[in-house]
Amino acid sequence: MVFNSLEFFIFLSVVFIVYWFFLKKTTKGQNIFLILASYFFYGWWDWRFLSLIFLSTVVDYFIGLRIFHSDKNSSRKLWLWGSVIFNVGLLGFFKYFNFFVDSWIEACQLLGYNIQSTFTLRILLPVGISFYTFQTMSYSFDIYYKRLEPTKDFLGFAAFVSFFPQLVAGPIERASNLLSQILNRRSFSYDQCVQGLKLILWGLFKKMVIADSLAPIVDDIFANYSTYPASSLILGVTLFSFQVYGDFSGYSDIAIGTAKLFGIELMSNFKFPNFSRNVAEYWQRWHISLSTWFRHYVYIPLGGSRVSKLKSVRNIIIIFLVSGFWHGANWTFIFWGAFHALAFIPVFLMGRNTIYKHSVVGENSVFPSFIEIGQVLLTFAIITFSRIFFRSESITDAFNFIKGIFNNFSYEQYMHPMGYRMIDYYILLAIFVLYEYRIRKDERSPFKFKSRYVRFFVYTVVILAMLLFYDSGFDRSFIYFQF
Structure with missing residues (x-):
């Protein structure tokens, strides 16, 4: 189900009516309904991949609690790595398995070894997996860095992970913004709805x-x-x-x-x-949710700009290469990321990246x-x-x-x-x-x-x-x- 389809607007109308006319007095009821609607929305493509969203929800919900209640920093770090390994592993298998196998075979062939491509699998790429895995990972990171306390409301957390408007292509939301709104009571606002309809119209025009x-x-x-x-x-x-x-x-x-x-x-x-x-301003204005994700969870933990110029340049190269690889299992995206790193570095060295x-x-x-x-x-x-x-x-x-x-x-x-x-x-x-x-x-x-x-x-x-x-x-x- 895509936004620019008749099916979506029928779906949206039904969800809107039930959400506000029948469930407006119960936040829990609204959240349960949002989960059901979101799973139906996502399952419209392929219901089999709903299990991945549910699994990601369960894993990071419990890991968040374990990180928060762990007394030892080593235990907290171990649980955080559990979240990272699970989500990156999930993403890596469905998105990059064949890429790594094919690249390994090509490398062996360059060295003179003739290896047949018998290890590749016919793997379908689940829609939106790059987005919701990063969203659930950010929840674990924020708890680890003590920016956020975990919620005990599993249904609220499930609604946060699967919220259908941004489920398949972002924005990649942080729990401090989206989860806090889902857990609190919402009230109907005519002005907010009018603003929303205007944005929908403008988005449809651009699309x-x-x-x-x-x-x-x-x-x-x-x-x-x-x-x-x-x-x-x-x-x-x-x-x-x-x-x-x-x-x-x-x-x-x-x-x-x-x-x-x-x-x-x-x-x-x-x-x-x-x-x-300049290129730096471009990345402050393009796909902001992804660029800020990499800044908060990759660039800053690596030292950001607080380290030497050489290490800062290293950090810039890393985030752009990772960003390129995030976009797809193809060397074209890695080259694309490397190109942006090379374009960004001169702006950074001249001190014009934030002007x-x-x-x-x-x-x-x-x-x-x-x-x-x-x-x-x-x-x-x-x-x-x-x-x-x-x-x-x-x-x-x-x-x-x-x-x-x-x-x-x-x-x-x-x-x-x-x-x-x-x-x-x-x-x-x-x-x-x-x-x-x-x-x-x-x-x-x-x-x-x-x-x-x-x-x-x-x-x-x-x-x-x-x-x-x-x-x-x-x-x-x-x-x-x-x-």
């Missing part, structure tokens, strides 16, 4: 109009990159930048908006990363300065280039794609694979960028206008655009479901 309309073009160019000139390859990876942003941030907006319908506030996951002025943390481009003016425009374009170009590795099927494809850009530098007007006019897409993206620039200071208020007539006009345009651009791929899956 259906931006991401899904660009997908056929991106798929065509990357699948046939050897036949296209440099101009088309540059166009393909540039459009992919907008596609993956519209797809993933659209999912996050829908997730955050859906949670609001149930009286729950999720953390922001995207803050207009396309307007970043834009509390500001936005064009902070005190209507238009950005020429320097800011240059910074944004340069950062966008660096990030877009890295996505060649992210999108390519293999390292060979990625380097051949890059080779095509530099060795076949010629211009040829690209023709849409379905025959549509490309100028319409360019106009659409230009309007989208300008609109996002207007709302860049508040990612949770996409339709903030003083005049209700202007709001109604924008709502109308957004809905008409969704009707105009969608096709039989209306329920096209989200990109990050594969992670």
Whole structure:
């Protein structure tokens, strides 16, 4: 069941009515119902993998209690390692088993040993496993570092792990934010629901109009990159930048908006990363829940920036390589992570990694300065280039794609694979960028206008655009479901 499907909105309507009209006086009843609804939502894909969510819930619930009640630090650390080994082991088996086996076989073949690929298994990747395993692990980490006391409410914890709006693609929530809301009484708020519906509408627009309309073009160019000139390859990876942003941030907006319908506030996951002025700012604005997870649970425990410059650089390389590997069992993602590390390190060494943390481009003016425009374009170009590795099927494809850009530098007007006019897409993206620039200071208020007539006009345009651009791929899956 995907957010951009009729089945989801039927499901959401039923859950909303039961949650508020029949269970509004009982928090426990709401939590039990959320668990049932969330398991039904996840089981829509494959009910067999519900056992993994339940197992992860049980293991980290009891490990959290054991960590908290252990008197000896050695025992606390042992239980923490139990959580890490279980969750990483679960993730590693389903996501990386064949990758490690294939890499080992290839390494042996390079050394002259001919080993047949008899150890690989036909393993299905459970949707969202990268997200909920990290979420339950963070609970154990927070208890170990004494940032949080464990809950004795197993049902509340189960609702925290399986909460369906953010179950399969985040945001990756910490217990200090989401669990505390689930354990406490929620009350219906008309304003909160309206805000949620606005975010859902904006998320659907980004998914259906931006991401899904660009997908056929991106798929065509990357699948046939050897036949296209440099101009088309540059166009393909540039459009992919907008596609993956519209797809993933659209999912996050829908997730955050859906949670609001149930009286729950999720953390922001995207803050207009396309307007970043350097790579460090980009990572403060892109997939925030994952970047903060790595900062809190990997970078800082390694010493963060409190150690020598050399060790700090080592720590940066580690988190980017791990982040790349988190995205998928392919060397392309590891190269992607390494590229970002190399792009981030100069910014860090110059001490410019936090200078834009509390500001936005064009902070005190209507238009950005020429320097800011240059910074944004340069950062966008660096990030877009890295996505060649992210999108390519293999390292060979990625380097051949890059080779095509530099060795076949010629211009040829690209023709849409379905025959549509490309100028319409360019106009659409230009309007989208300008609109996002207007709302860049508040990612949770996409339709903030003083005049209700202007709001109604924008709502109308957004809905008409969704009707105009969608096709039989209306329920096209989200990109990050594969992670």
